[in-house]
Amino acid sequence: MSLGRVLRNAVIAVLALLWLVPTWLLVVNALVPAGSYSGSPHWLPQHFGLFGNMSQAWDKANLGPALGNSLLYSVVSAAAAAVIAGFAAFATIVMPVKRQALWFWVIYSGTLLPLQVFIRPLFLSYAHTSLYDTQTGLVLIYTAIAVPFAFFVMRNYALTLPREVVEAARMDGASWWRVFWQIHVPLTRSAMIAVFVFQFVAVWNDLMFGITMVTSRNIRPVMAALADLQGNYSNVGPPIVLAGALLVSLPTVVLFFSAQRFFVSSLKIHR
């Protein structure tokens, strides 16, 4: 092996180890039984207290309802956004609609603006309409936020499809509704899955709306619960907080690595 190769491998090894340290400490210290935590970080696993810690985090931060809520918000919003964005992409690309560029910008502009711009008007109108602190309210917001980017991805994907299929179906007398469900949806399935996975993770990881639009512990999503647990860091102790963080991250980590292909493809479509 040449000197350059050795040097390169050394640099890779050092970087990888450096990167691994926080993750390693997260796992190791989430394993330390909360009672026997000595006050300074452990570097090697000794006893196995992970499940005990997780169940304490579960109780202290009401993680049960929070996980259920986040699952509901993520699945419903991501699926709804994928379908609604699919409709919109279909309408602006396949159907002969006038002023396509205008509609494109109306929908797409939503993803360019920072979320901070929406939050107070939404907060006020929710307070007026009893949507505040409800599951329906959060699902609506998450869906609305997810639609613009989902639309962008679906539209770019739809642009690559051959138009002849749709034209043939129309010639045979199929309605637009049938063309959408029987031809367009099957053809764009991979983009739809990519959009779903991407938005599922985005909704699951949201913190800002979770701490703003909700006060009850049985409505709030999981990241709001985690932030609450972190706020009690000195009382609860590091192993329990870390075990909680690990627990709420597991679904998205598993999803990320099992659907990495879709992630990469949605990022590529983004280009």
Place this chain on the structure above:
Amino acid sequence: MAPAVLLVTLFLLAPFVWTVYRSFFSDTRTSPFSWFDNYSLFASDPALSRSIQNTLMWVLGTVALPFVLGLAIACMTNAGRFSRLARLCVVLPYALSGSAVAVVWNFMLTTDGAVNQVLTGLGLDSLAQGWLLTWPGNTVVMILANAWQATGVAVILFLVGLQSIPPETLEAGALDGASGWQQFRHIVLPQLRPVSIIVIGMSLVNGLKSFDLIWVLTQGGPGRATETLAVSMYNETFLELRPGAGAAIAVVLTVIVLAASWLYLRRQLDVKGV
């Protein structure tokens, strides 16, 4: 199309217009129309000037670090046996949420956290400190924590870019006697241009929008020292109860984000031909 237009208009565009409108009214009890008074707070309010400084640091850090580290790691791990494993270590944090990253780094950075433990163990007690307590160090360590998470996606994107480079171009370069560095500089780098623009644009916008990490780690404190514009807006609106000032910050943030988005949107839309 109607449902999408309706949802976006009702939940996103209407609130946006309302926020812009609100930013021109002051925060006294009767809220009179006050032209640009809320915007002049950027000059007079020390917390907001600090927030602008921090935002600039965040932008520089979130663009430069993931770009350089991502490119370096992608190039070094493009081939080789251990490289898949090494790459996994770097990509792993990207799967975590901003809040979880904040929990992990709080554990690293608190006074009796892992970083200070290592420093003390190495006999460098004098370097051990409250990392999140003094400015500008606290902003810098949070930018590093963000880079820890965000480099993963840059690595993925650069790898996609690297694999789309035709090997013939490298072989031709090697035949002509180009050294490793010359090949990288004159053959690889130019062909990575499209990917680079995406990485820079994405990091820039994400850096401007970052909220979770700062909020969970410091809530913008101590004494509003680590706020960026995204956090300041939240603080002014919901904690200081000055919605007019909050609205003005949101509008300024929007203008900056739009300007940043333009950087890579211009290319995208040219290609796609809207």
